[in-house]
Amino acid sequence: xxxxxxxxxxxxxxxxxxxxxxxxxxxxxxxxxxxxxxxxxxxxxxxxxxxxxxxxxxxxxxxxxxxxxxxxxxxxxxxxxxxxxxxxxxxxxxxxxxxxxxxxxxxxxxxxxxxxxxxxxxxxxxxxxxxxxxxxx
Amino acid sequence: xxxxxxxxxxxxxxxxxxxxxxxxxxxxxxxxxxxxxxxxxxxxxxxxxxxxxxxxxxxxxxxxxxxxxxxxxxxxxxxxxxxxxxxxxxxxxxxxxxxxxxxxxxxxxxxxxxxxxxxxxxxxxxxxxxxxxxxxx
Amino acid sequence: xxxxxxxxxxxxxxxxxxxxxxxxxxxxxxxxxxxxxxxxxxxxxxxxxxxxxxxxxxxxxxxxxxxxxxxxxxxxxxxxxxxxxxxxxxxxxxxxxxxxxxxxxxxxxxxxxxxxxxxxxxxxxxxxxxxxxxxxx
Amino acid sequence: xxxxxxxxxxxxxxxxxxxxxxxxxxxxxxxxxxxxxxxxxxxxxxxxxxxxxxxxxxxxxxxxxxxxxxxxxxxxxxxxxxxxxxxxxxxxxxxxxxxxxxxxxxxxxxxxxxxxxxxxxxxxxxxxxxxxxxxxx
Amino acid sequence: xxxxxxxxxxxxxxxxxxxxxxxxxxxxxxxxxxxxxxxxxxxxxxxxxxxxxxxxxxxxxxxxxxxxxxxxxxxxxxxxxxxxxxxxxxxxxxxxxxxxxxxxxxxxxxxxxxxxxxxxxxxxxxxxxxxxxxxxx
Amino acid sequence: xxxxxxxxxxxxxxxxxxxxxxxxxxxxxxxxxxxxxxxxxxxxxxxxxxxxxxxxxxxxxxxxxxxxxxxxxxxxxxxxxxxxxxxxxxxxxxxxxxxxxxxxxxxxxxxxxxxxxxxxxxxxxxxxxxxxxxxxx
Numbered sequence: 001x002x003x004x005x006x007x008x009x010x011x012x013x014x015x016x017x018x019x020x021x022x023x024x025x026x027x028x029x030x031x032x033x034x035x036x037x038x039x040x041x042x043x044x045x046x047x048x049x050x051x052x053x054x055x056x057x058x059x060x061x062x063x064x065x066x067x068x069x070x071x072x073x074x075x076x077x078x079x080x081x082x083x084x085x086x087x088x089x090x091x092x093x094x095x096x097x098x099x100x101x102x103x104x105x106x107x108x109x110x111x112x113x114x115x116x117x118x119x120x121x122x123x124x125x126x127x128x129x130x131x132x133x134x135x136x137x
Numbered sequence: 138x139x140x141x142x143x144x145x146x147x148x149x150x151x152x153x154x155x156x157x158x159x160x161x162x163x164x165x166x167x168x169x170x171x172x173x174x175x176x177x178x179x180x181x182x183x184x185x186x187x188x189x190x191x192x193x194x195x196x197x198x199x200x201x202x203x204x205x206x207x208x209x210x211x212x213x214x215x216x217x218x219x220x221x222x223x224x225x226x227x228x229x230x231x232x233x234x235x236x237x238x239x240x241x242x243x244x245x246x247x248x249x250x251x252x253x254x255x256x257x258x259x260x261x262x263x264x265x266x267x268x269x270x271x272x273x274x
Numbered sequence: 275x276x277x278x279x280x281x282x283x284x285x286x287x288x289x290x291x292x293x294x295x296x297x298x299x300x301x302x303x304x305x306x307x308x309x310x311x312x313x314x315x316x317x318x319x320x321x322x323x324x325x326x327x328x329x330x331x332x333x334x335x336x337x338x339x340x341x342x343x344x345x346x347x348x349x350x351x352x353x354x355x356x357x358x359x360x361x362x363x364x365x366x367x368x369x370x371x372x373x374x375x376x377x378x379x380x381x382x383x384x385x386x387x388x389x390x391x392x393x394x395x396x397x398x399x400x401x402x403x404x405x406x407x408x409x410x411x
Numbered sequence: 412x413x414x415x416x417x418x419x420x421x422x423x424x425x426x427x428x429x430x431x432x433x434x435x436x437x438x439x440x441x442x443x444x445x446x447x448x449x450x451x452x453x454x455x456x457x458x459x460x461x462x463x464x465x466x467x468x469x470x471x472x473x474x475x476x477x478x479x480x481x482x483x484x485x486x487x488x489x490x491x492x493x494x495x496x497x498x499x500x501x502x503x504x505x506x507x508x509x510x511x512x513x514x515x516x517x518x519x520x521x522x523x524x525x526x527x528x529x530x531x532x533x534x535x536x537x538x539x540x541x542x543x544x545x546x547x548x
Numbered sequence: 549x550x551x552x553x554x555x556x557x558x559x560x561x562x563x564x565x566x567x568x569x570x571x572x573x574x575x576x577x578x579x580x581x582x583x584x585x586x587x588x589x590x591x592x593x594x595x596x597x598x599x600x601x602x603x604x605x606x607x608x609x610x611x612x613x614x615x616x617x618x619x620x621x622x623x624x625x626x627x628x629x630x631x632x633x634x635x636x637x638x639x640x641x642x643x644x645x646x647x648x649x650x651x652x653x654x655x656x657x658x659x660x661x662x663x664x665x666x667x668x669x670x671x672x673x674x675x676x677x678x679x680x681x682x683x684x685x
Numbered sequence: 686x687x688x689x690x691x692x693x694x695x696x697x698x699x700x701x702x703x704x705x706x707x708x709x710x711x712x713x714x715x716x717x718x719x720x721x722x723x724x725x726x727x728x729x730x731x732x733x734x735x736x737x738x739x740x741x742x743x744x745x746x747x748x749x750x751x752x753x754x755x756x757x758x759x760x761x762x763x764x765x766x767x768x769x770x771x772x773x774x775x776x777x778x779x780x781x782x783x784x785x786x787x788x789x790x791x792x793x794x795x796x797x798x799x800x801x802x803x804x805x806x807x808x809x810x811x812x813x814x815x816x817x818x819x820x821x822x
Contacts, residue, residue, distance in 0.1 A: 015451040039495035040426040042453005060233030084450035096745030176358035177289040179316005197781030221313035334507030370608030471644030563725040587769035590727005632724035
């Protein structure tokens, strides 16, 4: 049975501040620069959710990508869209809200909800000039 | 000799209906929803064709991507562009024309025609919000 | 009071056949070529809906673009998304479903529902290589 | 002498909250919904700056678009990039930071600095699904 | 009869050098900077060709955009694609090959060939960050 | 410790001619066609630079992507932007400036400068219709 990867994109907007609360202001500013603005800044994020599996001969689907979208909206997007990643999002508490830590949190949240397909890759765009990827390693 | 992957994009437009002809109307509607419209709907598809090989020292190419484009047009695109995937395309007969089944058919058709390069990945966009990938597994 | 134009994009997928039912098959084929496929083909459409007005000092909005989206979904998109423009869409009956005729129909449907803002331009993409615009003239 | 329009794009990221400080919380929530989050949210903005003029026969330019970029960076972008539009930006004080009010402020700031070309249009994208335009009326 | 604008995009790649041959090297370098490289540089250009007219009731078209594409390929693109705008293109001789002068030349070449539609706007992208427009004034 | 891949995009414009100087004009023309124009042509290139590593618990970063951008500008982009790849670029001497050979050169230049992160993939777009990738094999 051939194995196909199917990917759904979802989008959300959020504010954040990138800083380490255990550091001095000076060290934060030296390390994070304008991303350390205490009054926040924000982004339009795009998340690509890739799942893998064999193609079901009865449906021609690995998984209904409409289901992936619903799972992502319910488990993830409604908790972060139009939110402050530092203040409003329980699953980001205790981590610096970089794109790296956000993609890891997205993985922890989405992975249990996509059976029988397997989550195999997340690609998270923060601007049109940079993105991060995680594959569960 | 370093191994490089070279990718060419091709585009086509097609109509289709996603349904299982052995199922009842009710089950098709419950499973496929608006994609089951018996009067068809359609998409602009983009296919990314990735081939891999060593770089020929005489040409600097893995393969002339103009050749990849010609092969794709001749073997694939002219058979599916401005067509109905359910009715007009011999190589889709007997399969549900989901993006997954379409990418598998594209692989079977393109793989024999790209030597000495090796087809290593197809990525097929059906809308700007979802795509599927196949790598021959 | 300054006048600002605010634009919301909506997207839909549809099948169609471009042909003139009062013409012979030969003339249709000579005129419309592959767009005349009797088994249909289809597209991902993007519609840009531009409305104009003064900025309300109480809201900072010309109009809530969420409202524009809701109007467009209710009056337009749910009638054409995943549909056959020739067979399924009452407001396209009696017209050839070219992008030009589709944008004119979109104008007739949307214009009465956007007060107090004024609909001033529609831009309809049928592929990434062509689009049409209408401004009410 | 033919008149040509030349456009430069600039990009910035910012946080904001869309609300009217003279209204009750209930009215703000009913009017602005998730955009009213008191903990802010944010966007990647793209601004298209269009200037018009005759083509200088000595340079072939309406204006050096590198100059437009420098003006925009100096007068505008460094004051709003990675900032909070409600808290950090003097020229947004006293206005609700909607896309409409932001584009009007950008016009007031940029227009005096682009002679001998004339600023003729600003187009400001807040997400990939909506934008506003202002032409000085 | 409603008036609709229909736009076709075409793409080409070219090399150029932006400089004034009647000036000194120093003045050229001071004015044009890196665009003045005597060994050339180059771009992927995208040209949007907008024509206007009433919708033909027999075809639903302002003009067949396939015809616009053919005209553009024959009259314009094959003379500039994979060419040096300073050395290879007769209709650019005697002008500095800025985007402004190139769009004016495109207008002169295309306008006579698009009847009964009227050429009403050209939009020429030189990079993803800037473009010029001409409307015949 | 989870391993994340972080990618930064950079852009540059360049001229080139694709030909083998040890071949006859006829063989070059037969092999490389319009890319063999002796007067050059050019492109807007986009390079995606992907580095991999564990997420630093103190910063939330694999690596500061601002650093990746600075390294790329200093070591790579300023040597090729607005340049002729055949004539102006020391590290391209002796190779045919195809996208394949250019991506291999980019790897050799960037790889030593990205510790402690590891360069794991380069993706180089030459037009919107084709790109090459290299992963160090």
